Amino acid sequence: MSSVNSASGTDDSPVDMDWLTECTDGDVDAMKTMVDLYLTRTSSLIVELNAAAAANQVNEVRRIAHACVGSSGTCGMVAMVPLFKSLEKMGAAGKLENTSEIMARVGVEFERTKKFLAAKALS
Amino acid sequence: MKTDFLNGLAAFNSAIAAARRSLVKRPEDSVASLRRIARVMLGVPAVCDSPELAKACHAVVGADTAKLPELVATLAEIATRICAELPFERVVVLIVDDDPVIGHLLKVRLKSATREILVAGTAAEAFEIIHHRLISLVILDLGLPDRDGRDVLAEIRLSGTGAALPVLVLSAVEDPHIKTECFALGADEYFEKPVDIEMLTTAVSAKLQRIAEINRKLGHDPLTGALNRLSFSEMFVRNSALMSRTEDSLTIALLDLDHFKSVNDTYGHAMGDDVLCRVTEVLEQGLRKSDSFGRWGGEEFVVLFPGTDGKGAVRSLQKIADDLRKIEFNPDSRKFNVTFSAGVSQIVPGTPVQAAVAAADIQLYKAKNTGRNRIVLQP
Numbered sequence: 126m127s128s129v130n131s132a133s134g135t136d137d138s139p140v141d142m143d144w145l146t147e148c149t150d151g152d153v154d155a156m157k158t159m160v161d162l163y164l165t166r167t168s169s170l171i172v173e174l175n176a177a178a179a180a181n182q183v184n185e186v187r188r189i190a191h192a193c194v195g196s197s198g199t200c201g202m203v204a205m206v207p208l209f210k211s212l213e214k215m216g217a218a219g220k221l222e223n224t225s226e227i228m229a230r231v232g233v234e235f236e237r238t239k240k241f242l243a244a245k246a247l248s
Numbered sequence: 249m250k251t252d253f254l255n256g257l258a259a260f261n262s263a264i265a266a267a268r269r270s271l272v273k274r275p276e277d278s279v280a281s282l283r284r285i286a287r288v289m290l291g292v293p294a295v296c297d298s299p300e301l302a303k304a305c306h307a308v309v310g311a312d313t314a315k316l317p318e319l320v321a322t323l324a325e326i327a328t329r330i331c332a333e334l335p336f337e338r339v340v341v342l343i344v345d346d347d348p349v350i351g352h353l354l355k356v357r358l359k360s361a362t363r364e365i366l367v368a369g370t371a372a373e374a375f376e377i378i379h380h381r382l383i384s385l386v387i388l389d390l391g392l393p394d395r396d397g398r399d400v401l402a403e404i405r406l407s408g409t410g411a412a413l414p415v416l417v418l419s420a421v422e423d424p425h426i427k428t429e430c431f432a433l434g435a436d437e438y439f440e441k442p443v444d445i446e447m448l449t450t451a452v453s454a455k456l457q458r459i460a461e462i463n464r465k466l467g468h469d470p471l472t473g474a475l476n477r478l479s480f481s482e483m484f485v486r487n488s489a490l491m492s493r494t495e496d497s498l499t500i501a502l503l504d505l506d507h508f509k510s511v512n513d514t515y516g517h518a519m520g521d522d523v524l525c526r527v528t529e530v531l532e533q534g535l536r537k538s539d540s541f542g543r544w545g546g547e548e549f550v551v552l553f554p555g556t557d558g559k560g561a562v563r564s565l566q567k568i569a570d571d572l573r574k575i576e577f578n579p580d581s582r583k584f585n586v587t588f589s590a591g592v593s594q595i596v597p598g599t600p601v602q603a604a605v606a607a608a609d610i611q612l613y614k615a616k617n618t619g620r621n622r623i624v625l626q627p
Binding site: 144147148149150152155158159162163166188191192194195196198199200201 | 265269346347348349350352353356357389391420421441442443445446
């Protein structure tokens with residue numbers, strides 16, 4: 126297993142399917158459970174992230190975004206990783222001025238990721 | 249022994265799986281890796297003891313590149329089957345990570361017949377488990393909700409039991425200072441997230457194998473392979489705590505070989521060593537799996553019978569005494585047989601090990617003073 130690819134097959138794919146398949150050793154049930162856990166947790170973390178950003182809570186933004194980077198990277202959710210990384214950096218720098226734009230992109234990419242996984246019958 | 253062999257095989261299996269997956273992308277590297285793994289496997293005594301496994305390794309080492317995938321598949325199949333068939337002692341791996349996704353993934357990938365995987369989402373949960381279970385390895389995320397993972401690592405290292413516990417750190421932070429600090433605090437490995445699962449599972453198997461090997465060497469008497477005094481004492485404490493919870497009986501026995509000095513004086517120390525090894529074999533074969541024994545010192549052995557009352561322990565020892573008496577030592581010359589005297593004491597769970605051994609020793613003294621070759625149970 127090498128590093129997470131930005132895409133699998135096409136450059137625009139929001140999920141690195143090779144990574145996801147390899148890390149679960151091709152076990153479809155394990156993959157589905159993992160995807161389910163990821164979507165449920167990330168969904169609630171995005172809500173928390175929005176609230177923390179709106180309240181200008183820099184440490185909370187950094188902490189939540191950091192958690193999202195870890196699980197998104199582990200699951201091969203390549204469209205989400207750079208957005209959460211940006212938010213983590215903003216939180217660490219204590220500058221949350223531009224978070225609304227990134228949070229909007231988080232919402233869009235998360236929906237795209239969900240649709241992609243549904244099309245693969247993984248959610 | 250079986251557990252570290254199995255962990256070793258699991259590590260080889262993980263490495264084989266990774267190399268097989270890379271066969272298409274990096275054929276030359278992967279072929280070299282597979283041959284190297286098979287060659288190293290052939291250096292493991294337990295592998296050579298399995299003709300089937302050794303043959304499969306030799307085939308991979310000497311195979312044409314074209315035939316290699318098929319031969320490696322056979323090797324992986326045999327190794328997996330052996331892992332599943334051998335009896336084993338389970339080891340416990342603790343994953344400390346508040347991310348359920350990572351917890352699930354690691355649980356799925358690390359789970360095997362030889363391992364129990366526990367997951368703690370907080371530092372508090374982790375210490376609760378560490379204090380109540382015998383953990384063999386910890387995978388620790390640094391970003392925990394209730395404490396910094398570095399504090400957790402430091403506390404594990406400062407605790408008496410955790411000083412030698414392998415700890416593999418996971419972190420999503422790309423910061424060399426944090427990595428350096430973790431190594432200074434005693435981290436065995438440091439993996440950045442997203443974790444390369446193949447690398448992590450291989451590292452876990454290899455660490456477990458190595459720690460089992462070290463523990464085996466440190467905890468066993470080098471001559472007989474029986475538990476040494478320290479390991480027996482640890483085993484005693486664990487069993488005593490368990491019997492205390494289940495309100496079950498616990499019996500201890502102290503055995504002393506009769507006239508052992510004259511064996512050494514008459515037949516030489518090599519024969520004396522042989523006798524001690526044979527006694528160990530007889531004890532291994534005659535005791536139940538749940539019983540444990542160790543070499544207490546010299547020609548003394550100590551046996552623990554969990555869930556057994558004094559009379560049950562005497563019956564078990566009587567059979568062992570009979571088996572030992574049947575063995576003829578030095579068959580080509582002046583033959584002799586070996587007997588032992590034993591003191592048996594049913595003890596209250598929670599009794600300190602020294603006090604328990606002392607109680608059995610009083611009965612052993614009576615056995616010696618009333619003619620030897622007998623077992624005396626504390627009234």
